Each structure stands twice: as C-alpha cells, then as structure tokens.
Amino acid sequence: MPPYTLPFEKPIQELERRLQDLRAFSESQNIDVSLELSELEKKIAETRRNIYTRLTAWDKVQIARHTGRPYTLDYISECFTDFVELHGDRAFMDDRAIVGGFATLDTERVMVIGTQKGRDVRSNVERNFGMAYPEGYRKAMRLMRTAAKFRLPVLTFIDTAGAYPGVGGEERHIAEAIAVNLRDMSLLPVPVVVTVIGEGGSGGALGIGVGDRILILEHAYYSVISPEGCAAILWKDRAFANKAAEALKLTATDLLKAGLVDEIVPEPLGGAHTDLKAMAATLKQRLLGSLRELKLVPPDLLLERRYAKFRAFGVFEHEPSPPPDAAAQGQA
Amino acid sequence: MRLFGGKKYSTIKVRKKDLPAGLWVKCPGCAEIVYKHEIESGVGVCPKCRHHFQIGWQARLASLVEQGTFEEIDADLVSADPLDFKGQSTYVSKMQDARRKTGMRDAVVCGLAAIGPVRVAIGVMDFAFMGGSMGSVVGEKVTRLVERGTRDRLPVIVICSSGGARMYEGMLSLMQMAKTSAAVARHSRAGLPFITVLTHPTTAGVMASYASLGDVIIAEPGALIGFAGPRVIRETTREEVPPGFQRSDFVLKHGLVDMIVPRPELKPTLLRLLGYMCNLPAGQTPAPAPVEAQPDSYAGPGHVSS
Ligand SMILES: [Zn+2]
Numbered sequence: 127m128p129p130y131t132l133p134f135e136k137p138i139q140e141l142e143r144r145l146q147d148l149r150a151f152s153e154s155q156n157i158d159v160s161l162e163l164s165e166l167e168k169k170i171a172e173t174r175r176n177i178y179t180r181l182t183a184w185d186k187v188q189i190a191r192h193t194g195r196p197y198t199l200d201y202i203s204e205c206f207t208d209f210v211e212l213h214g215d216r217a218f219m220d221d222r223a224i225v226g227g228f229a230t231l232d233t234e235r236v237m238v239i240g241t242q243k244g245r246d247v248r249s250n251v252e253r254n255f256g257m258a259y260p261e262g263y264r265k266a267m268r269l270m271r272t273a274a275k276f277r278l279p280v281l282t283f284i285d286t287a288g289a290y291p292g293v294g295g296e297e298r299h300i301a302e303a304i305a306v307n308l309r310d311m312s313l314l315p316v317p318v319v320v321t322v323i324g325e326g327g328s329g330g331a332l333g334i335g336v337g338d339r340i341l342i343l344e345h346a347y348y349s350v351i352s353p354e355g356c357a358a359i360l361w362k363d364r365a366f367a368n369k370a371a372e373a374l375k376l377t378a379t380d381l382l383k384a385g386l387v388d389e390i391v392p393e394p395l396g397g398a399h400t401d402l403k404a405m406a407a408t409l410k411q412r413l414l415g416s417l418r419e420l421k422l423v424p425p426d427l428l429l430e431r432r433y434a435k436f437r438a439f440g441v442f443e444h445e446p447s448p449p450p451d452a453a454a455q456g457q458a
Numbered sequence: 459m460r461l462f463g464g465k466k467y468s469t470i471k472v473r474k475k476d477l478p479a480g481l482w483v484k485c486p487g488c489a490e491i492v493y494k495h496e497i498e499s500g501v502g503v504c505p506k507c508r509h510h511f512q513i514g515w516q517a518r519l520a521s522l523v524e525q526g527t528f529e530e531i532d533a534d535l536v537s538a539d540p541l542d543f544k545g546q547s548t549y550v551s552k553m554q555d556a557r558r559k560t561g562m563r564d565a566v567v568c569g570l571a572a573i574g575p576v577r578v579a580i581g582v583m584d585f586a587f588m589g590g591s592m593g594s595v596v597g598e599k600v601t602r603l604v605e606r607g608t609r610d611r612l613p614v615i616v617i618c619s620s621g622g623a624r625m626y627e628g629m630l631s632l633m634q635m636a637k638t639s640a641a642v643a644r645h646s647r648a649g650l651p652f653i654t655v656l657t658h659p660t661t662a663g664v665m666a667s668y669a670s671l672g673d674v675i676i677a678e679p680g681a682l683i684g685f686a687g688p689r690v691i692r693e694t695t696r697e698e699v700p701p702g703f704q705r706s707d708f709v710l711k712h713g714l715v716d717m718i719v720p721r722p723e724l725k726p727t728l729l730r731l732l733g734y735m736c737n738l739p740a741g742q743t744p745a746p747a748p749v750e751a752q753p754d755s756y757a758g759p760g761h762v763s764s
Contacts, residue, residue: 293695293700296685297704299714300685306671350625373541437584439634
C-alpha cells in the first residue's frame with residue numbers, strides 16, 4: 127500500500143476496502159464468495175484503468191510528487207549493480223540532494239547521477255527535499271568529467287522540485303553552477319541519457335538534463351515553473367495550480383508531442399509507486415536500449431547530434447516587414 | 459526615443475498635478491525629482507546620486523557602438539503561441555500589449571556593430587518587453603548571434619536584463635537555456651571572447667545560462683543579480699535576506715562578477731577588455747585584426763568534423 131492515497135484514487139481505495147471486508151466476512155463465516163470477490167477485483171482493475179487513462183495534468187503532478195514514488199537510489203539499487211558512490215564537489219561540501227557514482231547496468235559500466243529526495247523528516251533534512259545547492263551541480267559536473275575521462279556513458283535521473291532557493295546558494299552562485307553544466311554537458315564526449323523519473327522542476331532539473339536522449343516516465347512532469355508558481359503569477363492565486371498545470375503542457379504526452387522528450391517510459395497501472403520491480407525492469411530495458419544505440423555513435427557525431435537536438439528547440443514565426451523602430455537602428 | 463523601461467519609474471503621484479506630465483521623474487535612488495531630459499541626454503544615470511535607470515535598447519546601443527555601424531540581424535523573428543496559452547489573459551494579448559508599448563518585436567535586439575575599431579556581435583535585452591523574459595525568440599536570436607560570432611570569429615557581447623524564462627512558452631522556454639549555453643560552449647571552444655553585462659535585473663533562466671558564462675562578467679551599479687528572487691527565498695526558506703542581497707556590490711564581494719562598471723565607463727571598459735581578449739597590439743587602437751584562425755569542429759547538424 128502506498129503511504130498515502132491521492133485524491134483521485136479515492137474510488138479505488140473505497141473498492142479495496144469493500145474487497146477486504148468481503149474477504150474477512152467470507153473467512154469468519156466460512157462462506158464461499160469467490161464469485162463476488164473476482165467480480166470486485168475486476169471492478170477495481172477497471173476503475174483503476176479508467177482513472178489512470180483519464181488523468182489530468184494536475185493529477186500527474188500529484189503522482190510525480192507521491193512520497194511512495196521510487197527515487198533515484200531506488201532505481202540505482204533495482205536496475206544497477208556494483209554502485210560505487212562518489213562524494214563531494216572538491217570545494218565546499220557533499221550535497222546529498224544529488225547522488226552519483228560508478229555503476230553497472232546489465233553489462234554496461236556507466237556513471238549514474240541523480241537528484242535524491244528523502245522519504246521522511248530525517249532523510250528530507252539530509253537530502254534537502256531533493257533541492258540541490260550549487261555544490262550538487264558542481265559535484266554532478268565533476269562526476270561527468272570523470273566519466274568522460276574514462277569513456278563511461280552518463281545516465282542522469284531527474285526528480286526535483288527545483289534548485290534550492292536560499293541565501294547560501296545565491297552567495298555561492300547557483301545560477302553559474304547550472305549554466306556551466308548546460309554549457310559543458312553540451313560538449314561531454316560520451317553518451318548522456320537523461321530520465322525524468324518524477325518532478326522535472328525548471329532550471330534545477332535542466333542542470334543535469336542535457337543529453338543525447340531524454341526519457342520521461344509516464345506520470346512524471348517537466349516544467350519551466352511549478353504549477354503553483356505559475357498560478358501565483360498569472361492567476362494571482364496558488365489555488366489555480368491545476369489550471370496552470372494544464373496550461374503549461376508539462377505532462378510526458380505533451381512533451382513528446384512537442385518533440386521536447388524522445389521517449390515515454392510506461393509505468394505500471396496505478397503508477398510507479400505501486401510496483402517498483404516492474405517499473406525498474408521497464409526502465410532498465412529502455413536505458414539499455416538507448417545506451418547501446420548511442421555507444422555506436424562516434425563522439426564527434428554524438429556532439430553534433432546533441433547540439434542539433436537542442437538547437438532545434440524553439441517555435442517562432444517570421445514577420446518580414448520592418449518593425450516601427452527600424453529607422454532608429456541606423457542612428458544607433 | 460523611449461528611454462525608460464517598464465512602468466517602474468513613472469512620474470510620481472503625489473505632486474503630479476504640479477508637474478508637467480512626463481517631464482520629471484522621481485529618482486528611486488535619492489528620491490529627488492529629476493528633470494527627465496537631464497537623464498535622457500546622458501545615459502540614464504541620475505545626476506544627483508548616480509542611480510542607474512533602466513534604459514531601452516536604442517539608448518544602450520547609442521552609448522556603446524559607433525554611430526551608423528549597427529546592422530540588426532534576425533529582426534524578423536516573432537513569437538508564436540505554441541502552447542495556445544490561456545491563463546487570466548492569453549499570451550497573444552500579452553504579446554500584443556508588449557509590442558504596442560515598446561515598438562519591439564521581442565525582448566532582445568541583436569546585430570553586428572563596431573565598438574571603437576573592434577567589430578562585435580552584440581545583443582541588447584530590454585526589460586520593458588515582458589520583463590526581458592526568454593522564450594523561443596530570445597533564445598533563438600541569442601543563439602544565432604553567438605553562432606554568427608563563432609562563424610565570423612567575432613567577440614560576442616550581450617547586455618542582459620531579464621526576469622527569467624517566459625512562462626507562456628513552457629518547456630520551450632526552459633530549453634532555450636540549454637540551447638544558448640551550447641552555442642556559447644562552441645564560441646568559447648573557438649577561442650573567442652564572450653562578455654556579458656548584467657543590468658538591473660538579471661535573474662533566473664537568463665542568469666542560469668548565458669549571462670553567467672561570460673569570460674568577463676560586468677555588473678552595472680545597483681543591479682539585482684541572482685537566480686531566485688528574494689521573495690521566493692523568503693517564502694521557501696523563511697530565511698531573512700541580508701541587506702544589499704543580490705545587488706551588484708554583494709555579487710562582486712561573493713566573486714560572481716569581475717567588476718562593477720558605471721554606465722558612462724562601460725564603453726571604454728569594453729574596449730580595454732577587447733584589446734586583451736582579441737590580443738590586439740598593445741598601446742594603440744588598431745584596426746580590427748582577424749584573430750588567428752582555429753578549426754571549429756561544428757559545421758552544422760549531421761556534419762562530421764574531421
Ligand atoms: Zn538620484
């Protein structure tokens with residue numbers, strides 16, 4: 127059972143309670159209700175399918191934030207073997223909101239890096255709720271350079287509400303840490319596969335998000351701003367987050383349609399948190415698929431393609447007539 | 459010529475009836491009433507306290523490049539509404555307002571120009587256009603500017619002013635950060651100078667991409683420079699922000715920028731820097747010499763470099 131039930135999952139929870147009651151009744155009274163039980167189980171599956179095929183953008187944001195959802199370290203232990211964690215940015219501290227190290231995926235040796243949330247108060251203090259300081263991004267870049275040196279592909283996992291907005295982070299230049307990652311990941315001469323596994327929160331997500339292949343889990347989201355933040359600005363009220371989520375086109379399906387991600391990794395019915403093993407197995411296969419294709423591409427070509435991929439992002443129009451101020455340009 | 463960015467420095471309300479409309483402004487630096495012409499005839503600096511007003515792109519260019527040398531590029535790019543964004547107001551109506559108000563097509567103007575003897579690729583962001591926010595057009599124009607610099611072996615200068623990524627274009631806006639930064643990476647790899655000038659304010663998505671990537675980063679006095687806004691920090695962390703937080707003096711002290719340069723000294727400073735960064739002969743102001751050619755491995759999508 128997930129630690130908490132999402133609002134739209136209430137009908138499923140209700141049916142599951144009835145199922146339990148019925149089982150208890152059948153046992154205590156020694157009455158055969160197998161027919162009723164199987165009917166009810168069918169109904170639960172159907173209800174779940176109905177709910178999960180009609181999720182709104184805001185529902186998906188809730189799933190992406192579910193505290194029972196698998197985090198980076200869950201996938202590292204389920205999909206990978208021989209994880210050797212590496213720590214620190216070599217300058218200021220070890221940011222526990224980003225983890226990374228050597229790991230083996232099937233037979234592939236790689237560098238794996240990801241944002242890491244905590245699940246309870248203690249681990250959330252340690253992980254700073256998965257919101258990295260500048261040092262997290264600098265550690266990530268250090269590990270990527272190490273990977274490049276030893277010709278190891280890089281796999282990153284994104285699950286963060288965003289980079290941590292704090293006085294210390296500003297003093298140590300969080301913006302620069304992210305900018306440098308964007309610049310240097312664009313020239314990293316090894317395959318980079320990015321997977322958004324939960325929350326893709328703005329610049330803090332993109333800071334480890336430049337790669338050759340961008341995967342996103344079915345119910346993950348990736349957005350320029352949190353729905354609440356957007357609602358606060360455009361609707362003047364955070365309560366309109368559901369409307370903002372819709373407007374921002376932040377779901378996996380929207381992003382695939384817009385060509386901003388390459389592949390949606392399907393989740394078990396009911397979300398990744400309902401079946402970690404199944405989720406991890408699917409993800410592992412998809413990662414291996416991408417990795418084995420990219421390994422065949424020579425580094426020069428890999429970088430040309432990576433550049434072209436990001437270069438193509440943007441939608442605009444051409445308006446040939448000169449703007450009203452055109453005359454002023456000559457005088458400048 | 460429009461000089462003032464946004465509505466922030468409009469004529470004051472208290473004594474408005476005593477003043478001829480639009481002739482005077484209240485200086486946010488010293489609270490004195492300043493004759494607008496006195497500021498406009500200079501470079502937007504308060505004659506009393508040296509407060510730097512936001513200035514429009516024309517005034518900025520006029521203060522930096524040689525007269526008649528600016529050749530705009532990619533002026534025809536205009537925003538689409540890829541998300542069909544509908545909030546309290548639509549992106550289309552916001553865009554129309556911004557265009558009407560500023561006469562600009564988007565928040566950056568890019569081109570080629572001469573600064574003294576040096577040919578440069580220069581981009582000027584203008585906060586008056588939707589807070590200088592970066593959507594597809596700003597990202598594309600900055601990318602093309604940097605690519606032009608790489609192709610023609612020119613120094614690139616970007617005068618930054620931005621509240622961050624443009625929400626109305628969603629993830630497309632976020633991806634402009636990666637796109638522009640990748641272009642800067644290639645320009646840098648070719649050994650070419652990139653200078654960014656951070657004016658009030660330069661924050662969020664622009665700050666976390668090309669604005670932070672200058673070989674030399676210059677801040678204007680009193681500019682707000684940072685990633686997260688002070689309000690967001692206070693709300694998220696309940697931390698009190700120190701006095702002068704994220705202002706130019708603060709970011710200089712913390713090592714985030716190379717120098718603070720008052721606006722009247724910006725052009726001579728750029729020239730001195732370009733002298734070193736283009737390795738021009740010392741002790742004179744020579745004609746722009748071509749920098750030694752280096753092979754640039756990027757030759758277009760799908761092309762394999764040798
Ligand atoms: Zn003043």
